[in-house]
Amino acid sequence: MISISGVNIDFRGELDDGFEEAFLGTFPRRYLPDVSQSKGGAHVVIDxxxxxxxxxxxxSYGKVDEYKIESPVPSAYLNESxxxxxxxxxxxxxxxxNRTFITDSVALEVDxxxxxFLGYPHSxxxxxSALALANNLNLLSTENTVVEAREDGIYVVGGxxxxxxxxxxxxxxxxxxxxxxxxxxxxRIVEVNSERRSKSLEKGVKVELIVVxxxxxxFPGASFSPVTGRKIKKTLWYFATSLLKGMDYYEPGPLDLPITEEIMANLNNLLSKASSVRIVEAFGNHKDVLLRSINDEI
Structure with missing residues (x-):
């Protein structure tokens, strides 16, 4: 069994060719948040x-989702689906x-x-992320971020x-x-996991600023524009549900996953907590946007 940021995946069936272990490799961890060996109750069973x-x-969708698949061993370029x-x-x-996977995102901890940071492809x-590492910042997530809605706000708990x-x-x-x-x-490929990062994610890091x-x-310099009104929930809804809706395409085609009342309640709670977070759009070059964001000069 493996864990993907607290979600336990129980693989069964024909596994003697290293199928399960392959998800611990470099390519899968570029997209799968905090993959590790795990024990405990399964949230997903894959035969x-x-x-x-x-x-x-x-x-079969239920308390434990169950899937039957046919597949070669996953690998970059050859079998990424x-x-x-x-x-x-x-x-x-x-x-x-209550663990929402935010797609197309980067998370930092500063003091x-x-x-x-949220961004559509090539934004x-x-x-x-590379500039954050160059400045010795605590990079929590590089592509997909896992957040948790708590009583006092939104916390990054994985990535x-x-x-x-x-x-x-x-x-x-x-x-x-x-x-x-x-x-x-x-x-270039960088492994960003560290003891500092692990300790921060274990307790969670409260999100105080969201930058689109x-x-x-x-681009010269940097400028910022507040995100207000309906656009707040509309923007966060896109990044919080893209993976559920199969916006991240894979062959032969993503699943059409149902959003139950339970899931909808958790998503609405997340959107509600986000109303207390400052959200801005950022325009300019990467360095100036990063420095002004971490120095709270927005």
Whole structure:
């Protein structure tokens, strides 16, 4: 059994080829938050059969969601679908236990306060993450962030721990980021997990600022615009439900996961707590947006 940020996945069936262990590798951890070996009660049961391609051929939703799949061992470039399938089903199981998987997000801790950066693809999240590491900031999440709605607000309790970034960041912004490997296309890979990060996530980091990114290398300076009114919930709803709705495409096609009353109640609670968090849109270059955000100069 493995855990994805507190969501326990029980694999059964034909597993003698390393299928389960493959999800602990570098590529899956780029997208799956805080993957580790686990014990305890299962939130999801996946019965796996060996095959030459990935498909889901049986689904049963309940207190424990159950899936029957056919799949080769997951691997980068060759068979990535099981990773995104697992992310989607873990997001649904997490939503039932008040753990919301926020897609396309980066989370930082600065002097005990949490900053959550949200951004559509190619809006600057990876560059913001690389600059955060270059400035020795506590990077809590690099791609998908897990948050929990508590009595006094929203807390980051999990996130992805592998960063892939464009090496141009170092040249353009004159910084140095320690990296461990390369992708096939030359992007750099960094393992961001640390004792400091683990301790922060164990207790949770309260989110005090949410920044929706619109950044690029050639933008001058930085400017910020408050997100107000209906747009607050509309924006957060997109990032909080994208994984549930299968917006993160994988072949042959994402599942259409039902949002139950229980899940809806937890999501509405999250949106309600978000009303007390300052939310802004940021425009400009990555460095200025990051520095002004962490120094609270918005």
């Amino acid at each position: 796996r059969f060996k095959g030459n391609k990935f498909r889901v051929f049986s689904v 099981p990773v995104f399938f697992l992310l989607q089903v873990a997001a649904r199981a997490g939503a039932k236990i 005990g306060r949490g900053i959550l 600057g999240k990876s560059t913001i 992805t721990s592998v960063l892939v970034y464009d090496p141009r960041v170092e040249e353009i912004y004159n910084v140095s980021v320690p990296y461990t490997d390369f992708t096939r296309s030359g992007y 990114l619109h950044t690029a290398f050639n």
